[in-house]
Amino acid sequence: MVLLGFGVCVGAFCQQAAVSVPLQDILKTPDRYHGKLIETRGFLLQQFENSALFTTDKWQGTSGIWITPVSELHIERAKVNRHYVVVTGIFDANDHGHLGQFKGTLRIKSLAIEESNTSGDRPKEK
Secondary structure (H helix, E strand, O other): OOEEEOOOOOHHHHHOOOEEOOHHHHHHOHHHHOOOEEEEEEEEEEEOOEEEEEOOOOOOOOOEEEEEEOOOOOOOHHHHOOEEEEEEEEEEOOOOOHHHOOOOEEEEEEEEEEOOOOOOOOOOOO
16 A cells, blocks of 8 residues: 655644544544544545545545644645545544534644555555
């Protein structure tokens, strides 16, 4: 499996170690991860009024978390839309994203696109 990383890490965040958490766990108990630096994997949608991470590409409505990149992280929507990604950021269980419809918001500090993932396992960082 290959990850196409943007190689971006911003601020003091780079000095902290993220806790790796399955997205399903975040969706089940969002309050448990509030304010924590986490890393998770999911299917990313970057569209008008829909910037969210879902557990699979068979996403339904708002069964995911809202994604907000920090201003220093420049993401080209066309390059990341509809890809499995590994993201790292601070999770906010009190911010429910667009129209308050999500389990929380992840303010992402880094993002890596999976080129392929045939096994369904979580990718290894390079």
